[in-house]
Amino acid sequence: MLPSGLPNIVGDDEEITRFLTQSSHYNSAMPKPAAFMPDPKSRNKSVFRCGADPERIRELWEKTTNFQQTLKAAAVCKTAEVRNAGVDVIASEPPDAHANIEGWPWLVNDPELQKAKQKEIAAVIAQKSALVML
Amino acid sequence: MADNKLTLLKAPIIEAVLDIDCDMPPGKEISTLEPAAHEKLRPQYPKVRRIFVQTHQIETPPGEAPKVKLHQAVHGLQFLSEDEKQLVQFRAQGFSFNRLAHYTSLDDYLPEIERTWQIFVAVAGPVQIRSVRLRYINRIMLPMPEKSPLQLEEYLKVCPRLPDEGNLTFTGFLNQHTAIENETGNQVHIVLTNQPQENNMLPLILDITAENNALAEVENWPCLLARIQALRDLKNRVFRNTLTDKCLNQFQQP
């Protein structure tokens, strides 16, 4: 059990949430693939295990943010869908309820092909994600 | 004159450029090639310049002084001869060889082109050739008659025309044509424009680029050479057929 009280292993049924601070990371239909592209430094993508409840989302955001960005929306996806896309969700606390999408393909010799593979995965996750406006 | 032989005593060439665009190896930044490239090129090309792409961001927050930020990235490297009349360029897109006036003949420069191209291949490791372009920029001085308008058709077989020529006079023009050579598939881009009058002369810029877009191996110099020569032939033909004999004869006077 983690300090937050959540299980160590992120279950397939759990909903994970990506905070969206850029209006260009979503449109009226859905989150965009760019919202899920991994950070090249950390090689993962930060998410929270808080589901789609707007109050819970805002609460976690206020606990973890430095307030330099404004939370505009959230992308919510089932962990099983993320795993079906070919990557994994690994708990990573602190902060509370934090996890990372890990296991992205990295091809040092061909960064563009690497990017293309990552983009396909990110597109699949975006497609399976619900958009929560805040 | 045969197509591939165009010998002018005083050719109006201001600049000749050979571009060889390539697929570059993934993940290689052009700026990292400078030390290795300059080590090999320094004897003939002691000067180096970096080509940047820059963006200037000006923020004007209300009630505050404007803030200016500059962002830039290296887009290529230029290696120049001491007199800066000859350049070798290592670009993010490939290789270039530039020769400025005084220009003699492509045959005179081909050995150096081959030598510097091989250096580019060794240092930058291009994967394949995408296109080859041969560009010649000519500056042709046309004498302005004292008492009547200049008749461009005396000097140009393919020249700009005005509607209502009795009542309109040119103050400037820009003609641009793109064509494909049916037999070879080579393309040619022709730009004709003028510069402001200088004393009693009108400078005309005739800019001809011959281009081949077939894929090729970087190691096959004979194939690349044949391609360059075919482009030269096309360029010469376009040049000869753009200008009248009266114009061409100017370049035969020492």
Place this chain on the structure above:
Amino acid sequence: MRGSSAVSPEAQTVRFAVSAVVERAERSQALFGDKAAAISQLQAMAIECAEPGWDGDEASAINPLAVFVAENFVRALPNFIPLPEFAPEPDGSISLDWIPSRHRLFSISIGTNNRLAYAWLDGADKGHAVARFDGDRIPQRVVEGITSILSHGYASVRTA
């Protein structure tokens, strides 16, 4: 990429003359209006993400060379292709997205070189590839990929 490798003053003359024509065309709402608006959006996004950490995390600033290439890409888009949506990516690249529905999308990443990474979803089909953009012409398989995703009929997108 779109720049010239010629260095003489006369090359500059040609460049200015041709640029003046392009500029006049781009001032025309009829000829260029939508693209001008798209390029403005792109530039506004680049300014918004001009500092590292724009995402509240470790994102790199949008690379000015990526903006330059993306502008050229927009200019080169055939008129029959709708303009994309733009999004910043954490490595400093710019994503150009065509998203006609949740089940069909085409997304291109534009970075600092001429190799464009792209991916698509088409119902149950999906894929990814890399294509080269010379600064003037959109690669044919990218044009085909976008038009395939945007078409109303069922079509699979294949790599070349």
